[in-house]
Amino acid sequence: MTIFAVICAALFPGIHMGRIWMAYWVLPLPNQFSSLWIGFNSPLLWDVFRVSTYFSVSLVFWYIGLIPDFATIRDRAARAARPISHAVYAIMSFGWSGNARAWHRFEEISLVLAGLATPLVLSVHTIVSMDFATSVIPGWHTTIFPPYFVAGAIFSGFAMVQTLLLVMRKVVNLEEYITLNHVELMNKIIMLTGSIVGVAYITELFMSWYSGVEYEQYAFLNRATGPYWWAYWAMMSCNVISPQVFWSKKLRRNITFTFILSIVVNIGMWFERFVIIVTSLHRDYLPSSWSMFYPTWVDIGIFVGTLGIFFTFFLLYARTFPALPIAEVKSILKSSGSQYKK
Secondary structure: OHHHHHHHHHHHHHHHOOOHHHHHHHOOOOOOOOOOOOOOOOHHHHHHHHHHHHHHHHHHHHHHHHHHHHHHHHHHHHHOOOHHHHHHHHHHOOOOOOOHHHHHHHHHHHHHHHHHHHHHHHHHHHHHHHHHHOOOOOOOOOOOHHHHHHHHHHHHHHHHHHHHHHHHHHHOOOOOOOOHHHHHHHHHHHHHHHHHHHHHHHHHHHHHHHHOOHHHHHHHHHHHHOOOHHHHHHHHHHHHHHHHHHHOHHHHOOHHHHHHHHHHHHHHHHHHHHHHHHHHHOOOOOHHHOOOOOOOHHHHHHHHHHHHHHHHHHHHHHHHOOOOOHHHHHHHHHHHHHHHOO
16 A cells, blocks of 8 residues: 555656656756756655655565565465466565575564664655645644654554455455454554544644744634635544544444544545645735635546556555465464464
């Protein structure tokens, strides 16, 4: 999910430039270009590094974790006399033998990559928030953004995982492997991070009032009561109020309700981005620059297109590779195998 989402995100710098061939100049080029001065202090350049690093580490982490599974598929293809499949998965499994030395090295590199990926997740979303926080636009210039964006990323990420997971659980008949306990634990994380996001929203409101800056005060008043009040209250309802229903254990363990609420949370996080960007820009310092945003067919097409790209990649992945890591499931069967038996 991360890899496919980053692929979609990587398209946008080029789209925003209008002329896609000019994206060449966004890259951190060597300084022998005498007319080019790289702004390494700019969060926009930090974005280039964080997207590329995030993508590469995620891709390597994902691929390394699949190597034992590729070997399993390779062996099954050989037994089923499928030479093409066997050849493809033999290349992808890098000659995995499954001996003790291979497993030892596999576990070591998995631990190292997990150690790299964990702080990377924090840094990635912190840098995204700095794109806003380092500006002087009312509603953006706030130090709460980095932790607030990190909590929001975990919140929306778990909700999106629930959306995809529950569909795969039903379609591929994985009920014995993805149990209600897994779903309930994830719902607890959604409830916790939703509460943290709610605290961040309230902190924003408090700081805009406490700062005494009339531009900041007006920016947040305009969000709640201005022309885009419906987007603000949709964001608050979906992200802050709706996850609180998971205090009920019955609802936490209800698959249908969980699926619906995960979609509600994702809609709320889309509204959060809409509120942050549109409501902060549509009324600037000068009333003469005030305007309303109306999406064109190009805006709608780009949005729908990214959804199409994401789900195309995801469905191709689910068709070609294991939906669950076979090796990891095998490793826990010895201690918890009874719960997977019919």
